[in-house]
Amino acid sequence: MAGLAVLTVLYLVMILADFIAPYNFTATHRNFIYAPPTKIRFFDEDGRWRGPFVYPLTRSRDPVTFQLVFTEDRSRIVPVKLFVPGEEYKLMGLFKTNLHLFGVEESPDTAMVLPFGADRFGRCVFSRVLVGSQVSLTVGLLGTFLSVFIGAIVGALSGYYGGWVDIGIQRFTELLRSFPRIPLWLALAVIVPPSWPSTWVYFGIVTVLSLIGWMGVARVVRGMVLSLREKEFVLAAQVMGVPSMKIITKHLIPNTLSYLIVVSTLSIPGMILGESTISFLGLGIKEPMTSWGLLLKQAQSLSELQSHPWLMVPGLFIIVAVLSFNFVGDALRDAVDPYRTVEKV
């Protein structure tokens, strides 16, 4: 249940990402390079309630370590407000607006609200995580849908026709399964030409992920269809002159649906991780588009992590999303398991 709630929140935030994000995810702010997460305060120096506000930051270099340090300028406060006008964007690609859920009514040259800090171009990590979720969370859904689709059809054909068709398809899937996964991903991802626009790259990655993910589904669906096709209702449909394709699509595949739903939910995390892996290794989603894996790429080196730990935040999101999908998948699996003993309360 908690998993489902978390997922709902994540997907809602994903849909409204541009609105919730205080800044444009590609906008650079040279005064806030590697700025740490801003503390949102409610009480000023004298302990008086001032509502949520931030202090403007001033940047300087540490004379000894030569690192950038940010100090709060406590002389004035910058209130954080709801529904502040900022950069223009199109909400869900439809409505042109410049309202953001929260932010400061001040130029990003002097003060910013950065819940997760900023990266080395002074881009708001929070905004980037939100926008990145649009890639990371939908890659899982689309990729799983596609791979389950391919898997169900291939598996059903294999199981229904049997004989040489079955042997051919099974040996082929075994061949594909025996490749090590990550190198195969990378090899396929390299095929995606770098000149492609980022939306194409996105679909390229989805295709790559699902081309490698369907084999497990195909195997199980084949097994289920092998047992289903011996059921009398399939024979009855054949006797009554229903065409084979209709038997497969209307009777065999729908009867495996409970399995397909569970396996989809359980394979979404794999897809999310796969996309993160490819992007982390630099072969997936490319700038200016972003995804959680690509964001993590910035946190590759230890020194980077030590001085700017907030760059790890996208990783937390990956963990939360993956865990939630796993929990929901487990719950679904238990729910459709006919052998589960029902505990009476």
Added chain:
Amino acid sequence: MSASSKLIERGERSERVERILTVENLKTYFRTPEGLVKAVDEVSFHLDRGEVLALVGESGCGKSVTALSILGLVKSPPALVEGSIEFRGTQLIGLGPKEYREIRGRQISMIFQEPMSAFDPLYTVGYQLMEVARAHMPWDDAEAKARIIDTLRAIHIPDPEKRYSEYPHEMSGGMLQRIMIAMALITSPEIIIADEPTTALDVTIQAQVLNLMQELQRDYHGSMIFITHDLGTVAEVADRVHVMYAGKIVEKAPVVELFEDPLHPYTLGLLTSRVKREYKGESLPFIEGNVPRADELPEGCRFHPRCPRAMDKCRTLEPPEFSPRPNRGVACWLWEEGDGR
């Protein structure tokens, strides 16, 4: 109505007999790793319009495979189907899949043994009836639905509109079996193959379903191949009976004659092992041994290891079909010359 009076009535009704199905030398062999399995071996029979032909035999003697061979649903690469199946002038063996689909369900339909598993649990029975109707008949949805509900009413299903939108699990086995009969009837086929339609039902429901089938058979005047191992139901519904043993037809007879004067020792064995009142207190007579497995058929007559009257000839030579009396056929060496009594 007794079977004999029905025979007479039919004789009066149709002067000209129309032969609707002729099966000649049908062989259905399965290639398995253990060797060739002769599930149906040189089976010949025919079916006239309006007639009920019963195929009787123990489990595994090839009754159902014969039915599936007629429908072309024996998976062809591992199985060999040879011989001739002529349905109203069309040779069914070697017919293309598309042409076969036109015949299946439309002209020849089938009723199955297990009504509970013969429906897809995911769809309403109405949907599944509709699927058959729409596959074959030029009706639009509204007309198809009206026809389906009429058919359901014709088989005495109470409240057919409500039943139409119910799922298989909401119905009893007897109800589903009747709906399956409706499904077989919806396209008004020439032949209905009923594969042990009453075996899975309670005895009381069996009687209901049998009565219904007799009634429909009378009204629709279609032909039926009735597959069963229950001689009691044979006596009730059939006009002619073919007894099968290990993939072969061993005896052909009109139903009354079969019961009064069985020719083949196997038929005799079957008839004497039925429960009768005279046997009270004694153990039932039975036929020694089992039906041989189709991949380990004995040489000669397939029944000889179990036959009380087996001769030397029976162990080496397969008996052809003899016809010691009009309308009778028996595959047994006892009847080679005249009387085998």
